[in-house]
Amino acid sequence: MSKEIVRLKVNGEWREVALPLNRLLLDALREDLVLTGSKRGCDDASCGCCAVLVDGVPVLSCVALAFSYQDCVIVTVEGIAAPGELDPVQEGYAEAGGAQCGFCTPGFLIATKALLDRHPHPTPEQIRNALSSNLCRCTGYMQIYESVKLAIERAESRAVAAGRS
């Protein structure tokens, strides 16, 4: 198939890549931009492993055509925090057991990040609902909730620290 140029702002950097028009956003990220953090766990938009933020909204990159997102701002798991740093959400999942095998983790991080950006203090029900497109086969979700709670605490203490300085 012939290719055209798609222009995406991925993790803060404008990228232009020549892709066939049927290219899925997930494949563009994983193969063409070598951002392999986003995963493919299913073939029918039912597992959430491929979630990325598009203009701040979490979507499934496995059913998105890359060209549909021309000029959009995309954040993958690799771009949640600056290189070498961790976002509170990442700290939460790393420390409270939210990531066992880690394969679903990028999708959960994206969904959690979007939730907390909108609702910094979600109710347990809001957390449960916001994560209900993401399947995890390892944790039984309990330590994922613990991870979200820890993320909220970390975000708060960072805000307090920032307020002090």
Place this chain on the structure above:
Amino acid sequence: MAGETLIGKPMPMTDARSKVTGLGKYTDDISVPGMLIGRILHSPHPHARIRGIDTSRAEALEGVKAVCTGKDAPRPYGILPIGHDEGVFQIDKARYIGDNIAAVAATSAEIAEQALGLIDVDYEVLPAWLDPREAMLAADNWIHQGKPNNIEKEYHHHFGNVDEALARADFVREESYFAGEVSHAAMEPHSTLAVWDADGRMTVYSSTQVPYYLHRTLADVCEMPMSQIRVIKPLVGGGFGGKSEVIPLEIAAGVLAKKAKRPVKITYTREEVFYAHRGRPITYMDIKAGLTREGKITGLYARVVQDGGAYCGYGPVTVLYSGALLGAIYDIPNVKYDGYRVLTNKPACGAMRGHGTVNVRFAVEAMLDALAHDAGLDPLEVRRRNLLKAPCITVNGLRVTSYGLPECIERVAERSGWNEKKGKMPPGRGIGMACSHYVSGAANPIIRSNIPHTTINLKIDRDATVTVYSGAAEIGQGSDTMQVQIIAEVLSVDPQRVRLVAADTDLTPIDLGSYSSRVTFMAGNACIDAAKNMRAQLLAGVAKKLGVDPAQIDLRNEQIFVAGEAQPRMNFDQAVAAALEFQGGLVARGTYAPPEEARGGKFKGSGVGPSPSYSYSAQVVEVHVDEETGRVTVDNIIAAHDCGRALNPLTVEGQIEGSVYMGLGQALQEEMIWLDGRLMNPSLLEYRIPSTLETPEIESIIVESMDPEGPFGAKEAGEGSLAATIPAIANAVFDAVGVRINTLPITPEKVLAALEAKKKSERVKASGNGGPAGGNGNRGGSR
């Protein structure tokens, strides 16, 4: 316990950062220059003779670099030495829809897929065996030559005298149970990258739980010496047993790479994962058990038929585990078991979390609940009255060294408010309980040999980094972290100083892999052994340097102390430098092999079941049932698990909760649905593992029985809890609405039908025509 600084404290996983940043690499994340994409041609028929395969059109397609069939790798393989019945590509017959016939490596996935369509296979379709109860009666047309009546294996065990025991019981029940087929559904679809290098050596990256078995099988089927193959396990996105056998794509990638002399990557589609399968088989269970008025179980009989699918796989082990762990959780003096592993024209079953125990546990624990009800006894009390008195050896020769089940039962009873709730819940609400147990690794390796089950190598050099070389396979359960924790504890160093090199056959010694919950017990003990050896060497060097008796030297918190002195003499870096002066780089080795007395009895099939120690679990579940929809909602699950010692409570809780979750799925909503040998739901959309919204609050309680042989007292934590969840839910459903659903999964349809039947029978009773209460009219296989 005294003085331990790391053991028993929560420790985040050592690879957590690589997972939360997306920087960690799973197999499919790895690409190398010149890499081809491989795709496998699967059989469209459940049973067919292969008369011929013509690959010429596929080979001619631009971009196709290799096409392989069974002729390219004719040696059969299988995970068990007695079961080498599977070719990487079948030569004579296709035995299930999805069986592997040929494969293509091409410059793109699109071309590879297109090429599959150009391979012409001439099939002669044969009648297929799809129901094990029929397959085992087959007079001819057997799935494998040499397996008469399609019976892969059968075992008959009898301990004590069950007939006599049932005859003297006050309450005897006979029930049929059924469990539908379930699959691991690890989030990562299997992937293998085989890299053929300039020297004709092959490096294989694969999503495996057992690099060692993969290494052996690759060498065998690719007809290469093991020394010419290197297997590396990158991050693995969950296994649960589904990556514990050698999976067809792993060999297919190797065979293609060898032929193309180029790197080849194959990643399964989700549908192919279901065909590779190796999950928990459809199981028919006829159970007979007797109970005295006092609540003592007199005897237990089980006839178990497992629908094994088309290849042997781990099948004989599965059916043996079902027998070995049938009654051994309790003190049951009379146990009889007839187990059949039957071949059918469906994807092969194998090991899945709680291997072999889960379905029979469901049947036995549901049976005990029913018997307790018959006897007017509290089902929890019935468990109390049938406990083992450990240490002991069970009637079938299993050596029980530690037994936390009594405490598990008491803890869940207390936490759940069992006494206040049982039998006193409002209509539609119920509470149920059940117990389970599991092995901490198999005492006998599947490939009989005298090599240790785990070897750990340690190295310390001038940088004072402690490098651990371990073949154990981290698949998300936290085994890397466990090993770092143990090494750091024994060496009294900061865990940050410990670097783990794992699961790379060029670098790491043999470990038998991540299955049967063996890693904490076996690799853990080997780590202790290695670290103690290292510690002794280090301290000997330091003593020599300081000119004192080694017995006077101690290492605590990275500091060297001489007896009687309050101030440390040197820090760890200085200690290492000192020791290096006398012998150069420090290396140490540790091993673990289960003790002879843990290896079981001497009867046929006694090799499977024995373990150096057993974990125990008790659970209480609360449910509510919508009597108009039949829908069961689990409100909460309290799970107590005796893991001996929680080396890392964070990961132990994660394992308990994950096990319970998987049990929940099997109990209520997961099932592979078959029609004419066709899997109707090979996707995560239709094979419905629970989402956050059906998963209740799971509370885990850690019980520590301090196993005398476990590393710091530890036993398994990753599988044993699964089996209790299912019967606990089934028993809670009975408590809620008075119907027993003896077939899994407990779907709303079955509950509704049982409720209807119950109402009907109550109406009949009320009108004077007494009849047995309904509720068991849900024999499986009627879907």
Place this chain on the structure above:
Amino acid sequence: MTMPAFRLARPASLDEAVRILADGGPEAMIIAGGTDLVPNLQMKLFTPRVVVDLKPRRELSGIEFSPGRGLRIGALTTLTAIMESPVVRAKFPVLAAAVGTIAGPLQRNMGTLGGNLCLETRCRWYNQSDFWRTALGGCLKKDGPICHVAPAGKFCWAAWSGDAAPALLTLDAEVEVTGPGGARRMPLGDLYTGDGMDRLRLGRGEILTAVHVPARMAGRRGVYHKLRIRNSIDYPLAGVAVTMLVDGQGVCREACVALTAVNPAPVVVRDAGQALIGRRFEPALIEQATHAAISTGKPLTTSASTPVYRREMVRLFTRRALEELWKNGRA
């Protein structure tokens, strides 16, 4: 699984989109959110020559309400936007409820109202990979001679499985369709053919561009009950939407029951609503309405759940919805 090759058109205007679709005819398809189309493309259920991407046409999305003109929702409005819209939640609760049950939050962030109304029909013999269907020998809907659900007939029973349509049917919604001849409006019910094979009554080049709900429906009470195994992700196995207007005396003034996922189209249960009008609550009337519902809903073996059970749930959900709105409710 790979994607089939196609030309992706990103029209600069709605007119251009219509033109490309009209030119492409049956070989042209629309993509909006992609949650339905892309898996189907990967399964090779379709191999279009051209795919028209409506996503850049932002003018097709938005929710407008005025007490005089009622509710207008652009076809490209995401399901999340509808579910969270204050006006939809306050004045058209049945729609907010139904849309809130579609798949899960991430799918709703992508999926659009137009996409949900134009969902491809679903069947377990059809929504399978190319390999799976080839092994089967295809089905009537795709590459095969027979319908595996009803092998004797020549009719495709694939179930129409959206959630928004039954809710909108109970609100008397109309759809706006734009084609080569300009825009036209028709009752939502007329959009569906009732044939699992060819579900939509749209002409060549026509695009569903908006949905209108009449002003008189603002404030109409309604509920949606959905049968599914998981409370997220799953398509409906059956769905019942009910709206009702009850006066101060408890007399039913208007009522509508609509079903989904049990027929090749979403359907209004005509007799159910009619029977209740002008009457006060009584169990016999509910019985009559539920009977009408199960006479209209014709679930077959298109999904994992059995037809008998799905039919039973249509009966139960209809009863529950009516009781909820009537027995306890006053206008």
